Amino acid sequence: MPPGTLERTAPSLFRHGPSPRARLVLYVALALFLMVADARFRITDPLRNAVATALYPLQWLALQPVQFASQGAAYFQELDAARSELDEARRAMAQMTLRASQNEQLLRENAQLRELLALRERLTAPARAAQVLYDAPDAYTRRVVIDQGQLAGVEAGSPVVDARGVLGQVTRVHAALSEVTLLIDRDQTIPVLNVRTGARSVAYGDPTGMQGGGMELRFTPGNADVQEGDLLTTSGIDGVYPPGLPVARVVRVERRADSTFARIWCQPLAQVHGARHVMVLAPVAAVLPERPQPAPAAHQSRVKSTPAAEADAQAAGGRRR
Incomplete structure (x- = not known):
């Protein structure tokens, strides 16, 4: 075997180093020294900062997930x-919108009720407040249903008004409900008086008139003094409507040379669409005082007899005997 191939160091089996206990003591002493040195002299701060700077990208990547x-x-x-x-x-917005609409409706109802109360003070006929429940389910008539009927003393033919004027007339009465035919119904007529001229006429309902329904003055001569804007009120000659109630206003007058009569369209003053609170009046004929009936002939003869006449009668009776 060549001499250069021989190992110059002893094999590990024959190596001798510090014992584990000595290593433990050394490491403990070194750790204590480093702890004391770091606490007193901060010798590891640069090393710690360098290590933290070097490991920051790795920590950032590890913390990203x-x-x-x-x-x-x-x-x-x-x-x-x-x-x-x-x-x-x-x-909350929907509730606020609902409350706002309810408040607006209440304000309108309060205004209508105040106007009705003021109208009730001006009326001389007995009046009863009522509320419109719904429109009558009939496409060929213009009627509404109110919440007052026979139990409340409502009679057929009673006028119905709102805060602006005449609305219609009660045409059918039930126990707790009543049907009111509006002025714009084709079968409804009302005697009216032109406030400006004092001329009387009759207004007919026209459901196909202006703005979804109106009224028309028929059989009015073409040379009659009627102008746009004239106010029409109840004349009171029919024994149903009290005189002086606002009915309508003339909105259009058409005179033609080929016709004897003029065509006059009127717009009702009452809220015929969407009325809420109304007043039911007693018919004029129902509140008029009754005329005294003439006394019978026999009673009149007894009333007109005098003491002298009685004496003459007794004498005549004696002569007959």
Whole structure:
């Protein structure tokens, strides 16, 4: 065997080094020394900073999945919270809109009731407040149903008015309900008086008139003094409507040379569409005082007899005997 091939160091079996106990003591002493040195002299701060700077990219990459997961969970939680808040805000807005519409409706009803109360003070005929429930289910008539009937003392033929004027007439009475035929119904007529001229005429309902229904003055001579804007009120000659109630206003007058009569269209002053609160009046004929009946002939003869006449009668009776 060549001499150069021989190992110059002893094999590991024959090596002798410090014992494990000595190593433990050495390492403990070194650790204590480093701890004391770091606490007193901060000798490991540069090393710690260098290691932290070197490991920061690795730490950032390692934390990215955790941050992404936490941010994703927070995003979905915030999205659910935003959706719930949006739904709650929409419900609150709907409730506020409903309350606002109800408040507006209440304000309108209060205004109508105040006007009705003022109208009731001006009326001399007995009046009863009523509320319109719904329109009558008949496409060929213009009627509404009110919440007063026979139990409340409503009679057929009673006029119905609102805060603006005459609305119609009660045509059918039930126990707790009544049907009111509006002025714009084709079968409804009402005697009217032109306030400006004092001329009387009769207004007929015209359901196909202006703005979804109106009235027409028929059989009016073409040379009659009627102008646009004239106010028509009840004349009171029919024994149903009290005189002086506002009915309609003339909106159009058409005179033609080939016709003897003029065509006059009127717009009712009452709220024929969408009336809510009304007043039911007693017919004029029902509240008029009854005329005293003439006494019988025998009673009149007894009333007109005098003591002298009685004496003459007794004398005549004696002569007959």
